[in-house]
Amino acid sequence: MRIGISAKPDVDGLDKLAGRIEAVLGGHEVMYDTDPAKVLGKEPTPIDQMDADFIITIGGDGTILRAFQRSNSKLLGINAGVMGFLTEVQVDDIETAIEKVLKGDYKLDERIKLKILKDGERVSDCLNEVVFHTAHVAKMRHFKITIDGSLADDFRADGVMIATPTGSTSYAMSAGGPIIDPRVEAMVMVPIAPFKLSGRPLVIPAKSCIEMEFAESKECHMVLDGQEIISLSGREKVEMTISENKASFIRFQEDFYARFIEKLG
Amino acid sequence: MRIGISAKPDVDGLDKLAGRIEAVLGGHEVMYDTDPAKVLGKEPTPIDQMDADFIITIGGDGTILRAFQRSNSKLLGINAGVMGFLTEVQVDDIETAIEKVLKGDYKLDERIKLKILKDGERVSDCLNEVVFHTAHVAKMRHFKITIDGSLADDFRADGVMIATPTGSTSYAMSAGGPIIDPRVEAMVMVPIAPFKLSGRPLVIPAKSCIEMEFAESKECHMVLDGQEIISLSGREKVEMTISENKASFIRFQEDFYARFIEKLG
Amino acid sequence: MRIGISAKPDVDGLDKLAGRIEAVLGGHEVMYDTDPAKVLGKEPTPIDQMDADFIITIGGDGTILRAFQRSNSKLLGINAGVMGFLTEVQVDDIETAIEKVLKGDYKLDERIKLKILKDGERVSDCLNEVVFHTAHVAKMRHFKITIDGSLADDFRADGVMIATPTGSTSYAMSAGGPIIDPRVEAMVMVPIAPFKLSGRPLVIPAKSCIEMEFAESKECHMVLDGQEIISLSGREKVEMTISENKASFIRFQEDFYARFIEKLG
């Protein structure tokens, strides 16, 4: 099998962890993404060129989100960070987990992603959420949200996000959004600090087309999964639909609620 | 055709309204539900025995909710009340609306309902929501919610409700729940005044089985669509699933968002 | 000294706890409130007739709230209950704590209370909050709140409460109210499940006169500190001001924030 490794480059003891992973994977082909290859002195294979049977990420949720922005491979997330809502195993369990994967002893947890067109041009898919936010703290923006051609909401706020069920336990929750069971085929629109509390979270069919426009031409940021920032002038139209690609998580424990209660503590 | 009429008995000028409706319906069979029959001196036909082609309600949302608890007929809601989130036409437009219905010039808006089993015994279906609430103000209860066999949440609160998308713009919204587009196949669990804000709104697949239990044997109320109150001892187990019956609304204007913005405006 | 004891009558091992307290208080006069006197076979002295140097309560917050509704004595709260936001010492520390009190080695933490006039007639003072709540779950009421003669707010909701800073970490917090540092001379009005989220928490000067009226004559409950329920017809006018009496807590650890973080932890 061909296995790719992506990692947060400043993880403590990354070389040891890579050594342990290679030891369990003995005989299989191992590739390293650009960043960890640099730190470890390995030959780099950019993750979007890996064509791997599965990918192992070492880090936290950011490492996973970045991996899924560039790859559609199955992914096993190892938690070597503070926050690991999306990760599956702790560093101690690396060997056991990889052995299970090699034997096919796991479940795939497929999650929907958002496809985003900015003025008709595709940007990275989002697994958690896309955020539209004023570029100037304490200067609200006026957002207009159209769903399948009908004006659905229209409010002034610091920002607004469109989140997937996966993202509903992340930033969307801090902004007051509901938790969405990943089996529900829906997205959720969550306003951030809406003026007069006028905007309300709105749960939208996953098959809908959501359009975002700005009532004024004022600078905004569009933030993809908290990883990539795109500057907007306020004259853009952004269209969001469900992506044809899914994020495939390797899981040993399938229950969403058990995971949720454990992660949220 | 056979047309049933249900009405809030204390509507102003109910006799005149009934007269206007009968005039448009000339030649069709008209039946009156028990309450309006009494006020109008007509022969009563209880709504659950009407076997009508469609039902006309005169009143507000309560009149509609009560009608759907006892009938599965198509329904045209005439707004003769203060609050009419679910009604379709104003009193002024009675004639035009009924003529359209007779010509088949309308759309059906089918909404899911909740089926509720209290200790295995079926109670009325709910179109908006079922609420579980402490029987004693300022004395919290401890609720345990299981979804498809997994413990999903567990919190102390004044109460908790399970609402449909239709109910999401009603009581659930006051308690902090999200708006749910009626095309999303989901229910939403919304805690009421949860201790330490520990409970969060949770969007659940419509096909799930939701079970409610109480951590202590203390008196609670179960309230169906705000219309019917059932006393609970706290030893019951209540099971909620999607009902095999739907609520069928006669609509002339189909757009959920246009309606929502107009009604909430 | 004269020391009164008030207790939740169903506390486990109440007789042993009373024995330990009497042992430390050897030589001082000990009186028992009606309920614990009955359980312990002692001569009862109703708490409002004790004229005690200080009162010891055994139980949780409810025991303390009831004691302060009938007495203005200094109070040492022993936590023998699940919830003890207001209590000061655990059961293990009874002896040490009482010895400190006898030596005067403590601080007084004085908290404001609400004085309440229902149609001009005084009811019990409240240390935490007074709640006005619909008598029928899922049937909102329309509340009108006047402050120092000006209409301040007007909304439909399940209920509304006026809480003191002490009450701000209790029921008011569950309903979405802010935490209020007890040094702030203020009350807070907190709506419970307001329609369209229209009502907002409002922080009011402690010296203000707050009046509550109902827009309709429909049944409501007025609940004093979660202990006493008074039925209202909806035609009453209720006036709330700061009470001339304070609640005096015996404290060994004075810091509000350290206590808050520990209790809420």
Next chain:
Amino acid sequence: MRIGISAKPDVDGLDKLAGRIEAVLGGHEVMYDTDPAKVLGKEPTPIDQMDADFIITIGGDGTILRAFQRSNSKLLGINAGVMGFLTEVQVDDIETAIEKVLKGDYKLDERIKLKILKDGERVSDCLNEVVFHTAHVAKMRHFKITIDGSLADDFRADGVMIATPTGSTSYAMSAGGPIIDPRVEAMVMVPIAPFKLSGRPLVIPAKSCIEMEFAESKECHMVLDGQEIISLSGREKVEMTISENKASFIRFQEDFYARFIEKLG
């Protein structure tokens, strides 16, 4: 008398408005702040050097907030903007209003301001609020708030603000803070999109010393009254207390609640 004029330079018809004001003020000395002086071709007098009997602002809340950051004079706010929570009169009423001021026929509404020390160095006072916000959308920061030497709260969030009662009806309200009657001597700390909803609004005595520190050295913005942005490295300590200066509003209608309902309505 000496009267200063400050204005949003791009107000429509500023020259006509200035002409109308000068006409009513005939015989009194009129000075123009730098920005409007430039637009109107007048001799500029920077607002902080005006030593005026009172100042007239033409614009919205931003114009007033900027004026009070540089001047302690009494202020009459003319609303020539979209949002005018702080303004007192509409453009139509300029003449009547100024005549009343000249006759002394008005009330002073004095509001507290925040004094802010960044690493011991004073920055502009704030009338509404000071905001601490992550410099990178969707990257939370970890805030530690100490009140009078006690750790009061500690949470991860997009940001946090300290607002005055005047600011409580502005940005703080959008972030979920309570409304504070301006007679209450308090500040309010309001978290912005706190992780897990862990931070709660906290009402703090106006006489307290509030200290803000950051748990990590990561870039933040400090925003003063929505007007001035200061970049922080995350190593700073910021101290907030009540300012010795107040903001003095000229008012014809004194009632906070009537104003609030009208403005928010």
